Amino acid sequence: MITFDNVTKLYQKDIVGVKDISLTITAGEFVSIVGQSGSGKTTMAKLIIAEERATKGRVVIGDWDITGIKHSDVPMLRRQIGVVFQDFKLLPRKTVLENVAFALEVSGASNTQIKSVVPQVLKIVGLESKQDRFPHQLSGGEQQRVVIARSLVHRPKILVADEPTGNLDSINAQDIIDLLKRINSFGTTVVLVTHNREVVNTLRKRVITLDHGQVIADQKSGKYIL
Amino acid sequence: MFTSSLRIVRFALQNFWRDIWLSTVTIVIFVLAITLVGILSGVKVVTDQAIGVLKSKVDVVVTFVPKTPEQTVLDLKTKLEQLPETASVSYISAADNLKLFKSMHADEQAITEGTDALSANPFGPSLKVQAKSLEQYSSISKLFEDQAYAPFIDSGSKSLESNQIAIQKLSNFTRTVNRFSLALTIIFSIIAILVVVNTMRIAMYSHREEIGIMKLVGASNWFVRGPFLIESVCIGILAAALASGVIIGGILLLSHWFTALFQGYDINMTAYFLNHFFSIFWGPLVGALLLSMVSAGIAVGRYLKV
Known part of the structure; x- marks a missing residue:
């Protein structure tokens, strides 16, 4: 609430x-x-x-x-709290997979947990085949889906878009x-x-x-x- | 904690590699700054050695009149040795002085024949005195005015007076060289510090959005700062290593010049530089490493308030 x-x-x-x-x-x-x-x-x-x-x-x-x-x-x-921004705010030096994993890494999640959760979330947003690309190699819509995946990966109770x-x-x-x-x-x-x-x-x-x-x-x- | 630390190191190395152009440019600028200060440190060492050689050649010779009691000369020698300003005193007997004079004029027949014709040794004994520093000769020479010794000191011996002028000139010259070299080192060190700090600030400025994003995703300050600090350490270490290579290369290239400069003296400047490399160049090498870390830490801190 x-x-x-x-x-x-x-x-x-x-x-x-x-x-x-x-x-x-x-x-x-x-x-x-x-x-x-x-x-x-x-x-x-x-x-x-x-x-x-x-x-x-x-x-x-x-x-x-x-x-x-x-x-x-x-x-x-x-x-x-998951946050989605208009200007995406993806880390430019990290791949799709690394950007999404980053939200878990900062909270101290284990590598096993990261390896299991991140591909699932990427599948939800339909980007499992582009996980090794960098943000500049994606379209605007794809970048926004990466942001959503990142905001979802730690299972937040609130998502602010x-x-x-x-x-x-x-x-x-x-x-x-x-x-x-x-x-x-x-x-x-x-x-x-x-x-x-x-x-x-x-x-x-x-x-x-x-x-x-x-x-x-x-x-x-x-x-x-x- | 351990997992987080490993992640920070991994991020740092990843960032370093993925932004290789920025890393390279930063390293090159660091190398130039370190080399600049390193060259000045090297020049100072060469100057110090050259001045040291000159100083080692300076001494004062006090010549006594013939028939001066040996005990008087030895008394003065003992007193001179007891002075804290004295580095060494050597006694030259009257016979040695005659031998020295003959060897110096061996090619001049008239002088040789003249000295051989003399029935007695025209020379008295002398004392060769070296002070610990150029400035101390004047205080040492006061002892020669003591009434116990002054009557025995050869009035024709001008070594003392003429040396005093030469010593004063040399002393002024070395003081000027030291001051100039210190001023240059300070100016170029300040320039190098500004270059290193601003390079790091610009590098961090180019990552300011990234820093903000990390914070918005929930990264703690040290999790954001850590990779940048480690990246700056990597840059500092690589720059120090490359600058060391450049300086060593320069020393080896100039080895012929060093040999020519110190020809006739027991000084191997190239070996000296290589054997004392870290003690001579630790300032710019360690300074660049610390500066890059501190400036990166401060620069990142400015963008952490998100």
Whole structure:
């Protein structure tokens, strides 16, 4: 469960990231956070993975209040949350297999575990035949699938996807959304940050709409209303 | 912990190899910086040796008038030996002085015949004094003004006065050379340090996104920093090894020049360099290694706050 309790994030003194946000995302939900550029969507994603700290209010992941999380505890939090970025953020000097394995290696998983889990996850995202390629040898859609594989490999309870289809064509975008739905069907909470109207409208899942850093709509089975 | 450490080493070697161009460029710049400071260290050694040779040739000879009681000469010798500034004192008897004079003028018939015609030895005994440093001759010479010895010292012996001027000139020259060489070493060391630190900073800057990604995936600071530190150690070691090769090659190439420079003296500069290689060049070699590690650590630290 993710709880935002009256959360405000200010950049410098007067630039509002998000303002007075209170909401709860329950375990296993698929939630789309939508809004125009600068509405605070990415700030919410960054608050969940402690890339940003709330100026006011509380952010709670499960039973863990991460509002004032110590720097040394951040890696532990991030090992429990999968993150997918619009710009992929793959390690350029590592192959597909190594990129995915890296998420397990940082958490101290054994080599046996890595050898058994990574090929399975690569199979889920359909990249088992390209495991020895480097990121620059893959298409945008394939790179995004590697990112999803990496975010899944440590079996996170929460997956945060920040504009995962932003750099993809419509066919690849639909593939990625199907993959996220499949992951959600396994019980993983998915938080999808997007401004893709088509994607949101076809999902028919919960939609939280932000405008100027504030929640202006929270629909259980909603549509893109802006 | 052990598995993580092995992974860090593996990542470091993997990164080094997969980014071989950046690694090579970094190593080349390091080699140039180390060699630059190494050359200066080498030049300083050669200069020190050359100055040492000059200094070893400097001495003061005090000649006594004939018929000076031997005990007076030996007393002065003992007093000179007791001075902390004195390196050595050697006694030359009147007979030895005559023999020396004859051998120096063996080709001059008139002088040879003249000295042979003399019924008595016209020379007195003398003391040859060497100080531990050039600056100490003036304090040693004060002893010669002692009333117990001054009347016996040959007033015609100009060795003392003329040597004092030459010693002063040599002393000034060596001081200037040492200061110049120290200033050059400091300037070029600062340049080398800046080059090494900035090369490492640029190398880390090119990996800043990678560092951020590692952090976002959940890597701890030491798991991110570790491979970069080990990579910098690899670069430092390889650069030090290559720079050593370049310097040794240079020494061997210049061996003929060293032989010519120290001809007539018991100095084998090439052997000296090779036998004392680490003690002469440890500064730039170890310095580059430590600097690369420290600058890599600091540079990575700047990008860890994600």
